[in-house]
Amino acid sequence: MKFTLTAAAALAVLTLGAAPSFEEFAGRVRPDHPRMFLTRETLPAFRERANTLCRPLLDDMKKRTDALPAEPGLEFKADVAEMKGGKLVFKKLLNDQNAAIYAVKTSGGTEALECAILYLATGDRAYFEKSKRYLKLLVEFVEWSDRCRILPEWFNNTRLSGLVAYDWLYNELTPEERRGFLGPMLKHVEHMQNPGYMRNGGGPETGNYGEPGLQLYAGLAAYGDGIDDARAEKLLRNGYRLNTAMMNLRDEISGGSGLLTSICSGYSFGQYPWASYNFLHVLESAAGIDGTEHWTQMRDYGNWFSWAAIPSRAAKDGFLDFGWGDAFHGTNAMPCYLMYTHLAQAIHFYGGSEPERAKQARAVMEMIPPHIRKILALRTYPYLPFILTGFDPEVKNAEPPEQVLAGDIAAYFPTFGLMIVRSGATENDTYASIKAGARHTQHQHYDENSFIIYRRGFQALDTGERGSAAHHRVYYPQTVAHNSILIRMENEPLPPYWYPANAPAIPGKVFNDGGQSRMAANRPLGFEKSPYHAVTGGDATGCYAPEKCSEAVRQFVYVAPDYFVIYDRVTSVKPDQKKSFLLHTQNEPEELSPG
Structure with a gap:
């Protein structure tokens, strides 16, 4: 049976x-500074906001900055790393991969920008001088990491902060000070695009917070200033094209739903939004281009969160996670401490033109627990609270959030073949999701036609945990960890999956325990819904090895408020290839009545 995607159920795509061509963009880049996130025209509003609404944040920043060493240097964390024979050697592992920033107390970039913020907000010249000293430290850090031939940092945050600080202080720096900072930084950013050793090379299809994503901001910091114009234009061109490609792909994946690149919540509701928002900010500040006229992904972002999160007062941040993809399943708590900040940005950009989406975003914000119901003064992006002039935290919805969000029983996200259903919008309601036809593989597992059901606890859940152990590779992403179908075949190779760089080698030979071996090969069967039911399904035959699978079709029906029908039609190539229906439960099942 094939269902249809009705006009009423289809996601709206505008x-x-x-987007403007690079030539048009470059021709509109303002010749003066600042031009990233701030301009001379917006500086008065920045100062007023910093000294009124954001005064507590500014005071905290002042305390932190006043405690910094007046003459900073590159200081090692003696218990973490040391230099041996000109090489950086780690004494212990701090993450999935080694990076130079783990070995030092600071790289200087974040401190330089916080000092610049304080200087522009207060006019105190001491912060200007301190910011310059921390910009010198950042140069020392990147040159040292390049000499050591090691990744400077997995995210590009501290170097981005340094480039922004330079841009904000540009008018009062001497020509020698400009060349002393920007010359080495441009060479470093260019070098890290292809260094010959490990780097974070993620581009448009990922979070875009690695080395490629830094090019736009390095190019903007230097464009047309006569310091290294050829290199600056090259970086700006590459960075602009990368970011427009990212925005186009994200709009395609979102399709009017707000789903951002991956259905894995830790990424979708963590780092991934920053690249979109930062690009929208600098398009406006640097070139006067309104990116909201070209891309809508962040306009609809609150809609995606409202469907992907399960309300729970017991969870630390107020919501539980379905657990799709590379999620952490220890508690299934939704990692949403950034969501108030992310949604404030959505309202800043789109609230005036899209009042219904803003209303939806505010409903989600009102459900966020008070301890994170605020714009965070993040060390990674310290400028943010001071520039969100389009967001007013005092504006509230007239209706309670549950009423705003509870209007529909199902939503469909076609780029991942993902259906989510719910009986309401409170923690006592029923929630379920099935993935049947993903076309993108970012942080995804071999879990096509798998489902998750929640009703006052997980009745069917994703299992496995990521980390630096064989379990991460051998079980966690494999079909056996999900509520799908196994078709066993002797000595079937285990399909590939990423494994942390610092993880130990897996001893011995491992095999596929009956699972799928291909992603993005499920044929979705469509989606239908009414006020009383929702139905979808997928033909996952192509996800399994052809030597064992002739047919693997699942249909999934939700009958509101609490009933589910799951129908499978599975045929193995050989009769002795055993088939198994997987159902992972939160607690051990108990028989409630005889028979």
């Missing part, structure tokens, strides 16, 4: 104008 046809917007094409």
